[in-house]
Amino acid sequence: MKFTDWxxxxxxxxxxxxxxxxxxxxxxxxxxxxxxxxxxxxxxxVDGKQRWMSIGQYPEKTLTDAGxxxxxxxxxxxxxxxxxxxxxxxxxxxxxxxxxxxxADEYIxxxxxxxxxxxxxxxxxxxxxxxxxxxxxxKAKDIRRRDLVLLLEDVGARAPVASNRVRALLSRxxxxxxxxxxxxxxxxxxxxxxxxxxxxxxxxxxxxxxALWSALDTAPNTSIEMRRGLRLILATAARPGEVAxxxxxxxxGEWWNLPGTRMKNGKPHRFYLNxxxxxxxxxxxxxxxxxxxxxxxxxxxxxxNLSRPLRRNDYFGMPRFTxxxxxxxxxxxxxxxxxDRLTLGQILSHTDGxxxxxxxxxxxxxxxxxxMMKWARRLRKIIAGSGAIEExxxxxxxxxxxxxxx
Numbered sequence: 001m002k003f004t005d006w007x008x009x010x011x012x013x014x015x016x017x018x019x020x021x022x023x024x025x026x027x028x029x030x031x032x033x034x035x036x037x038x039x040x041x042x043x044x045x046v047d048g049k050q051r052w053m054s055i056g057q058y059p060e061k062t063l064t065d066a067g068x069x070x071x072x073x074x075x076x077x078x079x080x081x082x083x084x085x086x087x088x089x090x091x092x093x094x095x096x097x098x099x100x101x102x103x104a105d106e107y108i109x110x111x112x113x114x115x116x117x118x119x120x121x122x123x124x125x126x127x128x129x130x131x132x133x134x135x136x137x138x139k140a141k142d143i144r145r146r147d148l149v150l151l152l153e154d155v156g157a158r159a160p161v162a163s164n165r166v167r168a169l170l171s172r173x174x175x176x177x178x179x180x181x182x183x184x185x186x187x188x189x190x191x192x193x194x195x196x197x198x199x200x201x202x203x204x205x206x207x208x209x210x211a212l213w214s215a216l217d218t219a220p221n222t223s224i225e226m227r228r229g230l231r232l233i234l235a236t237a238a239r240p241g242e243v244a245x246x247x248x249x250x251x252x253g254e255w256w257n258l259p260g261t262r263m264k265n266g267k268p269h270r271f272y273l274n275x276x277x278x279x280x281x282x283x284x285x286x287x288x289x290x291x292x293x294x295x296x297x298x299x300x301x302x303x304x305n306l307s308r309p310l311r312r313n314d315y316f317g318m319p320r321f322t323x324x325x326x327x328x329x330x331x332x333x334x335x336x337x338x339x340d341r342l343t344l345g346q347i348l349s350h351t352d353g354x355x356x357x358x359x360x361x362x363x364x365x366x367x368x369x370x371x372m373m374k375w376a377r378r379l380r381k382i383i384a385g386s387g388a389i390e391e392x393x394x395x396x397x398x399x400x401x402x403x404x405x406x
Contacts, residue, residue, distance in 0.1 A: 001023060005063055008038060011032050013033065016034065017031055019032075020032070025070060030058060039058075040058060042054075042055060044074070055070070056069075097141055099136070099139055100131065101136060103177055104173065125165065130166065140177060143187050156195050164194070164195055171186075171191070174187060202322075204325065210382050211318065212316055212318075216230060219315060221308055223305075225294070226305055226306055228280050229305075229306050233326040234379065235379065236273065237327050237330035237372075240307075240324060242258060243303075244306060246290040251290075254272060255365075256273050257269075265350075270365065271347075272347075272369045274373050274376035307322060330375065337375070337378065343371055344371075
């Protein structure tokens with residue numbers, strides 16, 4: 001029978017299924033079932049044995065497409081290759097497709113560890129939150145957006161902010177899969193955070209600084225390293241992680257030089273160590289780090305340990321705050337003291353896409369030094385109690401040019 005759309009459509013079902021072959025293409029046939037279903041079949045021989053392969057149904061797969069696939073399979077057979085059915089091919093692809101756990105492992109090894117200082121936090125969220133939510137054998141390509149929404153809602157019911165952090169990690173994870181052609185589409189596409197977050201604005205008042213500084217001496221579960229570390233954040237405006245891993249080799253006189261590998265923005269930075277900061281640091285303790293770990297020889301304290309004394313804020317008698325809020329406190333009070341935003345940005349090592357990038361890291365040394373010496377005097381007064389309740393001075397403006405009176 002010559003295959004045409006007309007001839008195939010006119011094949012009538014019988015009590016038992018039967019085969020019809022194309023006159024001009026050996027082994028190219030169509031099987032008609034009692035229900036009327038027409039299935040394309042290809043007959044070929046491998047090592048003297050007869051093999052059958054179904055390649056789809058008519059009319060879903062047209063005569064033209066079936067003919068092309070028949071011709072391709074004939075080429076494979078002549079080349080000595082054993083053809084694989086689409087169904088078997090899909091099964092093989094599914095077996096070889098990476099699971100979500102495989103994708104997570106590759107993400108950590110090939111992206112997070114080489115590029116993120118906070119890769120351990122990504123690992124923690126994957127191990128404790130994301131992967132336990134799914135079946136261990138769940139394929140990454142089978143993850144649906146609905147699955148991820150349910151995960152984020154589950155986390156958000158306990159901790160809304162944590163849900164947003166998990167969402168950000170999932171977005172990075174599936175973008176990584178797209179870039180490496182592990183997936184063709186991301187289930188996270190256009191999935192916005194489910195919960196609104198308030199901007200972090202907590203900073204301590206001078207009275208709270210005075211109370212904290214004094215209470216640290218008797219705070220429960222607070223080691224000397226924790227106490228000194230928290231005070232050094234207030235003295236320098238450095239990040240908790242930068243303070244915790246402070247190394248003696250980074251200190252040169254009154255300057256603390258941090259390499260780019262230690263900075264959030266990846267750029268080297270110099271903190272001025274005022275007299276109060278130097279007093280807190282003290283003398284070389286014979287180890288590599290200013291705040292050595294009591295548990296791990298040759299390592300600094302864990303930055304998370306600086307949060308431990310603050311978990312019991314009822315002890316300090318003030319609203320909750322974190323070590324990073326101490327850094328924000330310094331920035332706020334420096335601004336109130338009249339330190340300009342450019343200098344303040346240099347003190348805090350904030351990345352500025354404008355003019356500050358064209359200067360080298362020593363260009364603002366004098367301005368930073370002057371500001372931090374001024375801060376040390378203010379902080380000493382606060383600690384002593386004489387500067388705790390201090391009237392805020394509102395700069396006046398000239399009527400003629402609008403400039404502030406210094």
